Amino acid sequence: MFLHIDANNGLAVYDQIVRQIKFSVADGVLAVGELVPSVRELARELTINPNTVARAYRQLQDDEVLESMRGTGLIVSIGARKICLAARKRLIRARLQEVLLEAHHGGLDAEQIQTLFQTELKSLKKKR
Amino acid sequence: MFLHIDANNGLAVYDQIVRQIKFSVADGVLAVGELVPSVRELARELTINPNTVARAYRQLQDDEVLESMRGTGLIVSIGARKICLAARKRLIRARLQEVLLEAHHGGLDAEQIQTLFQTELKSLKKKR
DNA sequence: CCTACTGTACTAGAACGATGGTACGGTAGA
DNA sequence: TCTACCGTACCATCGTTCTAGTACAGTAGG
Secondary structure, X not given: OOOOOOOOOXXXXXXXXXXXHHHHHHHOOOOOOOEOOOHHHHHHHHOOOHHHHHHHHHHHHHOOOEEEEOOOEEEEOOOHHHHHHXXXXXXXHHHHHHHXXXXXXXXXXXXXXXXXXHHHHHHHHHOX | OOOOOOOOOOOOHHHHHHHHHHHHHHHOOOOXXXXXXXXXXXXXXXXXXXXXXXXXXXXXXXXXXXEEEOOOEEEEOOOHHHHHHHHHHHHHHHHHHHHHHHXXXXXXOHHHXXXXXXXXXXXXXXXX
């Protein structure tokens, strides 16, 4: 499956699902019109409660990323790609700002942050 | 005051206090032996409940950053500087890793992340 | 000694996230 | 038609965080 849930990273589980589904649509992993995993199936795969998945899907419908095919499942809606590309940029940018602000408030100057960032980016590359 | 609380950034309020006190000690804003603001005073300044501040201070005592002077207040403990310097590095590094991982998982490659990072770092500099 | 502060401890409740379970109507396929 | 799946809507329960209020022992200063 294309989702990774981290129970203790601060974000609510349903929110992690919402974000990652959006990222998958933005990235093209989930195509417009495609069926997403059913509530029960995704819950089984992630070993979480179906209600939590339903909660995430409800949010994604509110955001017009998914739409319901009654009795069949949920599909990626027509306008989803555009919405998700914008959302991805906005979400990542917000996270980055948070971290930078915290680092700066913690007494690190731009150079130190820069150095730390490069180190982490390199170790991220190595993993792939 | 030297603390900024953001109610909706995912982190618990007490945890934000813990982190920022540690950062202040690491940065030297709070010196070893110095009294930290009292539970009631800090609560008043941040307009939060005194119990929430007490919760944070309890955590900081467990982490051996603060120690109690009964009836007088809490002071920054002798070994606090070293502990906080290490903690700051560890905490910021962890946050950075989270964001980078999320960005990468969201389909952005190293270059795109790099660009986004530089933009945000510049806008951070401008604010100071 | 008295007063005003300190930390600390306790109870109670609200809000939220997550779990577990049950139930119902719609749809697809054998 | 029957069966198995689908989303959806409930319900009760639990843990965490935060708020609110009260109480008590220790300490400093007038």
